[in-house]
Structure formats: C-alpha cells, structure tokens
Amino acid sequence: MDTKQDSNPACPVPLSAYEQILMAHGGGGTLMHRLLEQVFYPAFGNPILDQQGDGAILAPAGGRLAFTTDSYVVHPLFFPGGDIGTLAVNGTVNDLAMCGARPLYLSAGFIIEEGLPVATLKRVAASMAQCAAAARVHIVTGDTKVVEKGKGDGLFINTSGIGIIEHELVIQPRSLRAGDVIVLSGDIGRHGLTIMAQREGLTFESAIESDCAPLVDPVLAMIKAGIDIHCLRDLTRGGLASGMVEIATTAGRQINLEERAIPVREDVRGACEIMGFDPLYIANEGCFAAFLPERDAALALEILKAHNCNEAACIGTVTAGDAGLVTMTTSIGSRRIVAMLSGEQLPRIC
Amino acid sequence: MDTKQDSNPACPVPLSAYEQILMAHGGGGTLMHRLLEQVFYPAFGNPILDQQGDGAILAPAGGRLAFTTDSYVVHPLFFPGGDIGTLAVNGTVNDLAMCGARPLYLSAGFIIEEGLPVATLKRVAASMAQCAAAARVHIVTGDTKVVEKGKGDGLFINTSGIGIIEHELVIQPRSLRAGDVIVLSGDIGRHGLTIMAQREGLTFESAIESDCAPLVDPVLAMIKAGIDIHCLRDLTRGGLASGMVEIATTAGRQINLEERAIPVREDVRGACEIMGFDPLYIANEGCFAAFLPERDAALALEILKAHNCNEAACIGTVTAGDAGLVTMTTSIGSRRIVAMLSGEQLPRIC
Numbered sequence: 001m002d003t004k005q006d007s008n009p010a011c012p013v014p015l016s017a018y019e020q021i022l023m024a025h026g027g028g029g030t031l032m033h034r035l036l037e038q039v040f041y042p043a044f045g046n047p048i049l050d051q052q053g054d055g056a057i058l059a060p061a062g063g064r065l066a067f068t069t070d071s072y073v074v075h076p077l078f079f080p081g082g083d084i085g086t087l088a089v090n091g092t093v094n095d096l097a098m099c100g101a102r103p104l105y106l107s108a109g110f111i112i113e114e115g116l117p118v119a120t121l122k123r124v125a126a127s128m129a130q131c132a133a134a135a136r137v138h139i140v141t142g143d144t145k146v147v148e149k150g151k152g153d154g155l156f157i158n159t160s161g162i163g164i165i166e167h168e169l170v171i172q173p174r175s176l177r178a179g180d181v182i183v184l185s186g187d188i189g190r191h192g193l194t195i196m197a198q199r200e201g202l203t204f205e206s207a208i209e210s211d212c213a214p215l216v217d218p219v220l221a222m223i224k225a226g227i228d229i230h231c232l233r234d235l236t237r238g239g240l241a242s243g244m245v246e247i248a249t250t251a252g253r254q255i256n257l258e259e260r261a262i263p264v265r266e267d268v269r270g271a272c273e274i275m276g277f278d279p280l281y282i283a284n285e286g287c288f289a290a291f292l293p294e295r296d297a298a299l300a301l302e303i304l305k306a307h308n309c310n311e312a313a314c315i316g317t318v319t320a321g322d323a324g325l326v327t328m329t330t331s332i333g334s335r336r337i338v339a340m341l342s343g344e345q346l347p348r349i350c
Numbered sequence: 351m352d353t354k355q356d357s358n359p360a361c362p363v364p365l366s367a368y369e370q371i372l373m374a375h376g377g378g379g380t381l382m383h384r385l386l387e388q389v390f391y392p393a394f395g396n397p398i399l400d401q402q403g404d405g406a407i408l409a410p411a412g413g414r415l416a417f418t419t420d421s422y423v424v425h426p427l428f429f430p431g432g433d434i435g436t437l438a439v440n441g442t443v444n445d446l447a448m449c450g451a452r453p454l455y456l457s458a459g460f461i462i463e464e465g466l467p468v469a470t471l472k473r474v475a476a477s478m479a480q481c482a483a484a485a486r487v488h489i490v491t492g493d494t495k496v497v498e499k500g501k502g503d504g505l506f507i508n509t510s511g512i513g514i515i516e517h518e519l520v521i522q523p524r525s526l527r528a529g530d531v532i533v534l535s536g537d538i539g540r541h542g543l544t545i546m547a548q549r550e551g552l553t554f555e556s557a558i559e560s561d562c563a564p565l566v567d568p569v570l571a572m573i574k575a576g577i578d579i580h581c582l583r584d585l586t587r588g589g590l591a592s593g594m595v596e597i598a599t600t601a602g603r604q605i606n607l608e609e610r611a612i613p614v615r616e617d618v619r620g621a622c623e624i625m626g627f628d629p630l631y632i633a634n635e636g637c638f639a640a641f642l643p644e645r646d647a648a649l650a651l652e653i654l655k656a657h658n659c660n661e662a663a664c665i666g667t668v669t670a671g672d673a674g675l676v677t678m679t680t681s682i683g684s685r686r687i688v689a690m691l692s693g694e695q696l697p698r699i700c
Contacts, residue, residue: 014658020464021462021464021466021467023498024496025496026494027496032494035471035494036494039468039472039492040458040475043479044458044475044488044492046490048455048488048491049488049490050492056490056491058455058490060511065512067457067490067491067512068460069493069508071459072495073495073497075460075501090522105398105408107406108390108419109419109420109508109510110421111421111423111461111506112371113371114373114552115370115371116371116386117369117371118369118370118371121371121385122389122393125389125393128393128394129394138396138398138399139394139396140398140399140406140408140417141399141406141417142390142399142419143399143420143421144375144376144382144385145421145423146372146373146374146376146388147423147506148697148698150500151425151502153501156422156461156506158419158510160457160459160508160510164514190462246492321467321547347496347498348495348497349496
C-alpha cells in the first residue's frame with residue numbers, strides 16, 4: 001500500500017466519471033476525500049468551505065457563528081448507549097463544539113421509509129428532545145419526507161446546527177504549532193464496536209456501549225479557563241487515525257502519537273483483536289482531540305476529568321517535521337506510519 | 351369528507367402508536383400535519399419552532415437571522431426544467447426568501463445509494479453550484495453518507511440555509527389583517543405536472559417544464575420598495591390550496607380566492623383535466639403568494655412583472671370571517687370550500 005498517497009488526501013488518484021459510488025465513499029477515509037476533492041470542493045469552492053472544518057465559521061453581522069450539517073444513516077436505529085436520535089443531536093452539537101462554538105439552534109430533516117412504525121418515530125423524537133435539552137439547544141425548524149418502501153431504510157435524519165463563538169480563538173488545523181500537545185478526551189473504539197456487534201448479533205462478556213455524548217461542556221470550560229486551544233476534532237468516521245492524518249495534512253505539520261498513552265478499554269481491545277479491527281480506525285461519538293500548547297496540558301486534563309472525561313490523556317505532539325505525516329511510537333518501542341483509513345471498515349456507524 | 355376537520359390541522363384525528371408511516375405522511379396535507387402536531391411539535395416544542403414558518407427567525411446576536419432546512423427526495427433525479435440539485439438550492443433559498451431574508455449560506459448533506467454513477471453526482475453538484483451563484487449564496491459546509499444498494503434511491507440531498515433579515519417587517523401568518531389582498535407571483539401547476547409526466551413517461555403536445563426558480567430578487571425588491579408585506583408562502587407540496595389553508599388556520603382568518611384570477615396555463619389545465627388533477631393542489635417550485643394591504647397591490651404587481659413574473663395577479667382577499675376557512679368563488683360564480691390536500695396526490699415531487 002502506498003501510504004504516502006493514502007496519507008495525503010490533497011493528491012488523490014483521479015476519479016473517473018465512469019466510476020460508481022462505493023460504500024467506502026462514505027467511510028471517512030481516502031475514497032471519501034477523493035470524492036470531496038474531485039466533486040464537491042471544485043463545484044462549491046469558496047473561502048469558507050475551504051476551511052474544511054467540522055463546521056463553517058460565519059460572520060454575517062457582528063459576532064462569529066458556526067454552521068454545520070450531518071446526515072445520520074446508522075443501522076440499526078437503536079443500539080446500546082443510544083439511537084439515531086441521540087447521534088443526530090449529539091453529533092451535530094459536537095461539530096459545533098469542535099468549532100469552539102456554543103450550540104444554539106438545530107434543524108431536523110427526516111427521510112422516512114413508508115411503513116416505519118409511528119412508535120419508532122416517537123421514540124427517536126423523544127431521544128432527540130432529551131439530548132437537545134441536555135446540550136441546551138433548540139430544534140427550531142424541520143422537514144419531513146417519506147419515500148416508498150424499499151427506497152430508504154427505516155429512517156435517515158439530517159441535523160444542521162448554528163452556534164455562537166464567544167471568544168477570540170481561531171480553532172482550526174492551520175492554527176497548529178510545532179510543540180503543541182494532543183490531549184484526547186477519553187478511551188476510543190466503543191461506538192463503532194457497539195454498532196458492529198449489534199448488527200452482527202454478537203454479545204460481549206462485559207457490556208460495551210456507545211460513547212455517544214455531548215462534548216460542549218468540557219470544551220467551553222477549557223475555553224473559559226483561558227486555554228489557548230489551537231484545534232479540536234471529534235473522532236467519528238475514520239477514527240483517531242483518520243482525524244490525525246486530516247489535521248496533519250491541512251496544517252502542514254507532522255504528528256507523533258504514543259500508542260501506550262492512547263486509552264482503549266481492555267474489553268474493547270479484546271473484542272477488536274477477535275474481530276480483526278484496529279481501535280485507531282474505529283468511530284467514536286463522544287471523544288475528541290484537542291491541540292494546545294504544552295503549558296496548558298495539565299489544566300486541560302484537570303478540566304476534562306472534572307467533566308467525567310476520566311480517561312483523558314496526552315497522546316502525542318506536533319512537530320514541524322514532514323507535512324501531513326502521522327507516526328506512532330508503538331508499545332514495543334518501534335515507530336510506524338499511521339495512514340488514513342483506506343476502504344471501508346464499518347459502514348453506516350453514524 | 352369532513353372538510354372542517356381537513357381544513358383545521360390543529361384538531362387532528364389522534365395518531366395511534368400502532369400506525370405506520372404512509373406515503374401521504376410526506377405529502378404536505380392533513381396527514382403530514384397530524385404527524386407534525388402529534389410527534390414532532392410535542393417533542394421539540396419551543397417558541398421559535400412554534401412560529402411554524404417556512405424557516406425559523408433567530409436573533410443570536412444583534413440582527414435577525416432566518417434558518418431553514420429541507421430534504422429533497424425527488425424522483426426522477428433529472429426532469430425538464432431542473433434536477434434534484436436545482437431544487438435543493440432553489441427550494442431552500444426560497445424558504446429563506448419567504449422569511450423576508452437575504453439568503454447567505456447553505457449546507458449540503460448528501461445521502462448516496464451505493465452504485466450511483468459519479469457522473470450523476472458531478473452533474474447534480476454543477477447544477478447546485480450554478481443555482482447557488484444565481485441566488486448569490488455560498489455552500490459553506492457539507493456531509494456525505496453512502497448507504498447500501500437497495501437502501502436508498504440514487505440520491506437524497508438535504509440543504510439547510512441561513513439568511514439575514516435586513517428590515518423591520520414581521521412576515522408571518524399571524525401578521526395577516528382583514529382586508530389584505532393575496533398576490534400570486536405566477537401560474538400554478540407546472541412543477542408537479544412535469545415530475546408526474548416524466549415519471550409516467552407521458553409527453554405533452556406543448557413543452558411543460560418545471561417552474562423551479564429562485565424567488566429572492568422579486569421578494570427583496572418588494573421589501574425595498576416599502577411594500578408592507580404581512581406574509582409570504584411558496585406553494586410547494588400541497589400546492590396553492592394547502593398553503594392557503596395552513597396560513598388561514600395559523601392566522602385565524604378567512605381567505606377568499608377568485609378562481610378566475612388564478613393563472614393556470616392552458617396546456618397545464620388540459621393536462622390536469624386528462625390526468626384528473628386539480629391544479630390548486632399541485633406543487634410549484636417557483637411561485638409564491640404574498641399577503642399585503644390593498645393599497646400596495648398595484649406596486650407589488652408592477653415589481654413582480656419587472657422580475658419576469660409576467661403572470662402575477664391578485665387572486666383573493668383576507669377577511670375576519672371564519673378562522674381557518676378558505677373559500678373560492680368558482681369561474682361559474684358558485685362558492686366552494688377549499689380543503690387542505692387529503693392523502694397523497696403526487697409523492698416525491700421535491
């Protein structure tokens with residue numbers, strides 16, 4: 001495998017017009033980046049979209065706003081630790097938090113397959129309402145479409161969100177500095193593994209549940225404490241590995257990770273070994289990485305732990321090194337290159 | 351049929367938890383209103399959502415913003431006069447225009463069925479880019495999901511939009527006054543009829559194309575000219591009839607329409623007669639109704655005609671009368687009650 005090519009989504013293999021969409025085009029890895037680089041960015045290109053953040057930063061009048069969108073197609077609709085409704089609210093709220101914004105308003109667009117029980121829709125709406133209340137956002141506008149049986153899959157939800165930016169930080173990959181440390185908010189791998197197990201009918205000895213949770217409070221607390229956050233990224237599709245490669249590439253910096261420092265629960269590690277997954281590539285829904293100066297690391301960890309992020313840890317550093325390169329010092333002391341997810345590991349996990 | 355019940359979505363038949371979603375739950379008529387009233391509004395209720403406009407009016411900091419969302423599931427993806435991409439941009443831009451807002455930013459969320467040709471996606475993205483440029487909006491954030499073959503239908507698109515409100519008008523159904531006139535911007539029925547003909551492989555003697563178009567410029571020109579607009583509504587799902595019933599109900603006013611004044615092209619009228627459709631219920635994608643004081647009607651018509659709305663006409667009036675009642679004086683001089691669309695006439699027209 002040509003890791004150089006995989007680790008640099010800015011130089012993708014040309015997409016032929018005769019190609020068809022594969023599941024992997026939605027996986028958060030190299031193929032999805034090819035699609036963005038070759039179809040959407042050229043068509044829609046503008047300075048705001050080119051920020052390539054989890055959301056767009058707008059300044060329509062006076063203060064800065066963050067604006068983001070995500071569609072949710074998770075299968076199955078319900079899983080241990082959450083459902084499509086909790087994902088649809090927390091996922092979009094978290095994208096706003098990753099812009100350093102206080103989430104204020106959400107839209108909700110439902111694409112329902114004919115025949116879905118109304119009871120299912122009510123249960124999902126109740127989850128969404130509960131998560132919105134917990135994150136202190138209001139669902140202010142919406143839309144409902146129905147497609148014929150066999151033309152959808154139960155329920156797809158799109159949420160878009162608006163948040164307000166109440167500080168002067170410029171939180172984006174390009175703000176990374178050599179010497180920054182990478183603070184991870186919690187253990188990785190639980191969400192994707194939960195979905196996969198649920199889908200395959202597997203059970204674990206211990207209960208593994210999705211980590212789906214809102215990340216607003218710990219982020220806003222770090223900002224309020226004056227921590228000079230340079231970049232934030234929630235580690236959803238493509239997992240920790242793909243998030244790090246994306247940021248290293250956009251920032252033009254090198255990232256070095258310490259495998260030993262990355263928290264993975266023993267039961268998650270065991271299940272991954274049995275199923276042949278690498279936790280670095282598994283999607284999370286309640287876990288983020290913060291890039292900040294080393295002097296702020298201890299305070300950041302203290303704040304995260306005060307917000308129930310008990311496994312928070314410093315997992316690596318940023319260097320000038322090679323732009324776009326992500327390396328990892330493994331537990332046995334060797335060093336390996338971390339590539340972006342190639343192909344599709346776990347389809348439809350969010 | 352109990353028209354009283356149909357014409358008052360605020361008193362719907364209870365939705366049983368054992369019910370399943372029908373195509374008509376997405377049709378813009380009484381069943382969709384039951385779903386909103388019984389599932390979504392109770393779950394998400396807040397003062398902004400309760401405005402029940404085409405979009406939400408927000409005031410996060412200083413100026414007022416409009417925020418709206420729509421998912422597009424039109425079938426087929428391409429049709430005379432447009433495609434899913436032109437709908438996805440113009441539809442959301444028009445919802446912002448109906449709030450009296452100047453559209454600024456759009457998000458774009460794609461749910462792609464595995465196997466879709468990349469060439470199709472490129473063609474749709476090019477349409478979106480062209481419409482965005484024409485409406486002077488930027489697509490600033492997006493998302494791509496892929497679902498397995500047979501779990502979608504080619505392509506679904508969600509767009510959400512943010513616009514800025516640069517005037518002091520309060521444009522909403524509750525601003526209706528007895529004595530207001532209703533100005534319609536153009537002839538009705540073309541979009542829905544085009545989609546239906548395309549789907550059924552029908553051809554007309556004359557070319558009937560979708561009326562899909564951005565409505566921003568005529569609306570902003572009317573506002574700039576000082577016209578005291580009370581309410582605006584684009585006449586999409588459910589057509590002119592459902593839009594009027596919705597507004598009469600929310601406003602607590604009566605609306606009287608003049609059938610003779612409602613512009614319907616001869617070829618559209620003929621095709622409707624053959625196919626058994628009532629143009630009043632057919633969706634439009636480039637046509638809106640404005641409610642305004644009679645003194646402003648002549649100026650409104652002049653401005654609309656200067657913006658290529660050549661068929662613009664005064665089609666009715668608002669009276670104190672019966673709250674929620676919509677009547678129509680027919681071409682032969684009799685008077686009939688206009689009910690909201692009941693059931694589903696043309697599924698997946700947007």
